[in-house]
Amino acid sequence: MKLIFLLGLLPLAVLAMSTADRKLPAVRYDNFRIYKVYIENHLQLVEFQKIEKHTQLHILNEIAGTGRSYDVIVGPLLHRVWERTLDFLSIAYKVIVDDLQKLLDESTVDKDTESAMEWESYHSLEVIYDWLDQECAAHDYLECKVIGKSYEGRNIKSIKLSKREGNKAILLEGNIHAMEWISSATVTYILNQLINSKDPEIQRLSEEYDWIVVPMVNPDGFVYTHEVERLWRKNRRPNGHTNVTGDCYGIDMNRNFDYHWGGAGWNIDDPCDHWFGGETPNTEVEILALQDFVSSFADGYIRSYMAFHAYGQYVLLPYGHSNTEFPPNYDQMMRIAAAFAEGAVEPYGSPFTYGASGLLNYVVSGAAKDWAYGVKNIPFTCTVELRDKGTFGFFLPSNQITEVGVEVTAGLVALVNKAADEGIFS
Structure with a gap:
């Protein structure tokens, strides 16, 4: 599908998954939107999973079934094609954040002014x-x-x-x-x-x-979320795998405990995804x-x-x-x-x-x-x-x-x- 091919150009996950050099400038999300999409039936779920698998979208929630909503980050060049894709699939959606970077800036830690602990700001x-x-x-x-x-x-x-x-x-x-x-x-x-x-x-x-x-x-x-990539979820150990973006880093540590490990979970066996539970x-x-x-x-x-x-x-x-x-x-x-x-x-x-x-x-x-x-x-x-x-x-x-x-x-x-x-x- 041409629309899904275009969505594959989204660079977000390249930055989120493989950025390893903490000397790089922090990833920015100027004019990136967060869309809340509503998956109502099995056909929509299958198509949504295809989009997740074959594109570089950053879906913030594990895909867990129908009757649920999912938050998806989309870059400014692809707002229109993303909305056309959802309309084509009859998937309802709304924009919940119009400029992700603006939202992040409101809670960014300013190391030049940060001194004492309090609970009106996030801290290093x-x-x-x-x-x-x-x-x-x-x-x-x-x-x-x-x-x-x-x-x-x-x-x-x-x-x-x-x-x-x-x-x-x-x-x-x-x-x-x-x-x-x-x-x-x-x-x-x-x-x-x-x-x-x-x-x-x-x-x-x-x-x-x-x-x-x-x-x-x-x-x-x-x-790492303070210095490079605010959206990072896992730890920072190189996990020995690569994809088209380079080396893959991290394990979702809340999928790594040895009690019924590995039995269930979205993408827990994908080393380059956010929810990888380890080998x-x-x-x-x-x-x-x-x-x-x-x-x-x-x-x-x-x-x-x-x-x-x-x-x-x-x-x-x-x-x-x-x-x-x-x-x-x-x-x-x-x-x-x-x-x-x-x-x-x-x-x-x-x-x-x-x-x-x-x-x-x-x-x-x-x-x-x-x-x-x-x-x-x-x-x-x-x-x-x-x-x-x-x-x-x-x-x-x-x-x-x-x-x-x-x-x-x-x-x-x-x-x-x-x-x-x-x-x-x-």
């Missing part, structure tokens, strides 16, 4: 790590560790808050996907509340539970460091594992690898997730949907929450997909960081209290 890895170190130095109930090194040699840091002997622990994990900046921003917001808030309920939670936080699982990818499980040093760290604690100590991602406003429970198989305590987990949703909606009216990720979102294998539940026997695990529901998607403006932190903290308080009622911490 250096500022985030400096803040962790400062808080550890200031409070004797905090313990900072380097739990491992990334492929490029950056520290993977953890911080443990423990004010009382004999507590059970809750682990919060952030930024396993590089482009999801709101993840580490939210995790550090929660940690700051636990340390510095005067709210008596939050301080009670900081007394009665230990909190283990790994705010940056993917430091290499995160730095085998547990190939990435960052994942091994995280797993070793979790395993270093006594069995039964960590009672909840929460991974923070963007976007969609979900609380996703095990399992991801199936939409027909559910955990033995699924009903209990649903009650706890419902408490989070009820708490989180209160501050600003943000609704969260909850349920098994394979049922609600899409079937995918090798995720952290499933490994934590299925291998480490942690009785409540989940992935929290943060704001929003598709207006800004992965590029949430920084002026919403504090609101996200407020609503998620409210949800977390309700979740922990409900989990305690359910005996999770017994």
Whole structure:
């Protein structure tokens, strides 16, 4: 089809997939649009998959079936031909971002003016790590560790808050996907509340539970999103494969955990795609460091594992690898997730949907929450997909960081209290 041939000229994925030299100028998206397309039936899905397979479009979501919408980035020279293609296929669409670069500029970190940690702006890895170190130095109930090194040699840091002997622990994990900046921003917001808030309920939670936080699982990818390619998702290890654009880099580390690894997921076996899960499980040093760290604690100590991602406003429970198989305590987990949703909606009216990720979102294998539940026997695990529901998607403006932190903290308080009622911490 001539239209699809023309779409193949789009250069975006060439930049997104194979850019390896961090000295190159940052990739820009001036006048690039984000289209939300609605796939209603199987015929449209087949044609949409053909477009994805044979062109250089950047589709931001895994293609998971019909009755769903997908966000697609299209360059300025191809707006008309892309719209003609969708019209030809009777696929409904709307433009949700007219100039992606303008949106990105609104939340770009200015290293010349950046100094102290706060939650009105996105920050560099250096500022985030400096803040962790400062808080550890200031409070004797905090313990900072380097739990491992990334492929490029950056520290993977953890911080443990423990004010009382004999507590059970809750682990919060952030930024396993590089482009999801709101993840580490939210995790550090929660940690700051636990340390510095005067709210008596939050301080009670900081007394009665230990909190283990790994705010940056993917430091290499995160730095890459700041310096070269804002849309990068994976880590930065060369994966040994090439395509027409050159060497392919990275593994989607939330597809690399050794629990039902490789069984399901869109393009998890394509080494040059955003969702490549690796040749085998547990190939990435960052994942091994995280797993070793979790395993270093006594069995039964960590009672909840929460991974923070963007976007969609979900609380996703095990399992991801199936939409027909559910955990033995699924009903209990649903009650706890419902408490989070009820708490989180209160501050600003943000609704969260909850349920098994394979049922609600899409079937995918090798995720952290499933490994934590299925291998480490942690009785409540989940992935929290943060704001929003598709207006800004992965590029949430920084002026919403504090609101996200407020609503998620409210949800977390309700979740922990409900989990305690359910005996999770017994």
